[in-house]
Amino acid sequence: MEKEPRKLVFRATPWIFLLVLPLLYIDILWGNNIQFEQRFHYTSSSPPISSTRKAIIREPVEEKHESLDSLLSRLVKGEDQEKLKATGFACNSEVYSIHCVSNRPVRVDTRTMTVTIASNQSVRETVIRPYARQEDEVLLKRVTPVKILQGNTTLPVCQYNHEFPAVIFSSSGFVGNVFHEINEILIPLFITTRLFKSRVAFILEDYNPSFLRKYGKALSGLTSYEIINPSANQSVHCFPGAVVGLKFHGHLALNSSDIPGGLSMREFRKFLRESMNLKYSHVSQIKTPTVMLLSRRSTRRILNEDELVAMMEELGFRVLVVARAKVISNLNLFASLINSCSVFVGAHGAGLTNELFLPDGAVMVQVDLIGLEWAAATYYGNPARAMGVHYLRYKIEPEESSLLKVFGRRDHTYITDPRALPVQAGKEVYLNGQNARINITRFRETMVEAMSLVRYSPL
Structure with missing residues (x-):
């Protein structure tokens, strides 16, 4: 409960009041001057400030007088x-x-x-x-x-x-x-x-x-x-x-x-x-380890999401699966939701940009699909490290990709060397034509590591 502001009550004799009044007047003037100076945005040259006032106002005054x-x-x-x-x-x-x-x-x-x-x-x-x-x-x-x-x-x-x-x-x-x-x-x-x-x-x-x-x-x-x-x-x-x-x-x-x-x-x-009033600054503030699984509904889908969720819950995670465009498009709501998570999991795509809203020490797990290795690292992997977020890369095997059925064998050139495809064709194949069925046993190892990182993440 906020305290009421203290009121200044004079209980002195009139002659003491006459001594105090000039000091109050000076103080009010001084305060007004400070407020007046704060209304100026930029100055090309600043008047000298007395050493007494420097000692009182210190660095903020110099900052406010920095020229445009x-x-x-x-x-x-x-x-x-x-x-x-x-x-x-x-x-x-x-x-x-x-x-x-x-x-x-x-x-x-x-x-x-x-x-x-x-x-x-x-x-x-x-x-x-x-x-x-x-x-x-x-x-x-x-x-x-x-x-x-x-x-x-x-x-x-x-x-x-x-x-x-x-x-x-x-x-x-x-x-x-x-x-x-x-x-x-x-x-x-x-x-x-x-x-x-x-x-x-x-x-x-x-x-x-x-x-x-x-x-x-x-x-x-x-x-x-x-x-x-x-x-x-x-x-x-x-x-x-x-x-x-x-x-x-x-x-x-x-x-x-x-x-x-x-x-x-x-x-x-x-x-x-x-600016967005997000609650958590560090993952240690989140009491129950929470995973957000970003579910895609068109391309680059994870076809066995239910198995993934069951495995993560067995490890002790609370799991949020987000797929609705309405939630994702509402940035204020979605940022707040991600900020309450310890781990963020998703296949390569623009939605992973929301790793920005994870608290420090959280973990971003990217499902790295065939042909997208450079983009995955450049757009989301390397930036995550600079954010103070742990980054784990789950690189899928050919058997986990829907492209194995398209090209017939795991040693096909377009699986072993995606650069062999022209850029536009590669975009259609790897970005728009690929889904994944995750190996739960392999992915479990990644999530165990993620749990370890969030539990023992230093401040």
Whole structure:
């Protein structure tokens, strides 16, 4: 039960009250000044602070006075950083991603998605599609381009003025697939904007209401302001700086040594737990070892799920079998459900992205099907280790795969060397044409190891 706030009662004589009153006035002024300073988002240069006040406020004051220019400069490196300093505009372009940064005032016309940056130079035009994965040309065609004009050009009249920077990105691409949504939008958005500590405006191109409903809690942890929908807004916004596009570190990855620097997958998972109000941070907090079996209903099905469930229950696990699309598509519900589990089991597929919501020390068991070894490791196995989650790989034998009936023998080239098939044909065979009947005795060994890991997982 919360205590009532203490009330200040004066029981002194009037002359003592006269001595105390000025001190109270100073204290109130001081408190108001601190609150006043906290309303400022960024400063280009900070006034000196007395040593007395430094001792009282300490590090938070220095953090609040970090300039916007300094924050934006972290998003580029090397020559691009020098270019940003000299011209006020630079783009960081790599194999998989591109994002452009301006540390000078910008005007964003949402009617045409044109960003204008004034300077004394001749006009230069840059066009980018603000999506993290740039190597997939087919995917990029779904993303609306943004035109950036820098130079001595006519500036549109500001209709809205903001004291914080803008970040422009798209919710197009492979929206509807949880792996691509988190891999190419949510994680890159965290990488690009976390340093602004929610004092940043999002302009969401290709505005998708279902994406907002699904990831609203996470997005609200990155911005304190209403997300701008260009197609509905149709106006000119002025910002002190802007970022167009998102930084990408790799598949389900955050690289602490890459720009903007210092971010890790563990920090991202902590952010998810906090923004989505997930209950468990470590597997030791879960009293009854619980397994979630992700059941597929189309391809890559586990044909003897009932036997699997019976075996896991014999080992002492409580087993949840989740197959309904309605549950899986409700991210808030599904994340909370997975967060309450000690072990997550499933065949290779986008649903395994939800390993992100497991508590630290939990176990992810991937049923590794024939022909999917590289994808299984790259997309889910290696990232799991970086998350602080134990990863166990159950590699099926040819006898466990439905492909043995298709190709007739276990030494067939397409079973022993899946790379022999052309890419598109391989996708149809290994991703869309394969199911598995698990060897319960072999899989039991994997689950025994999983039980051991969750029971003795150190904090």
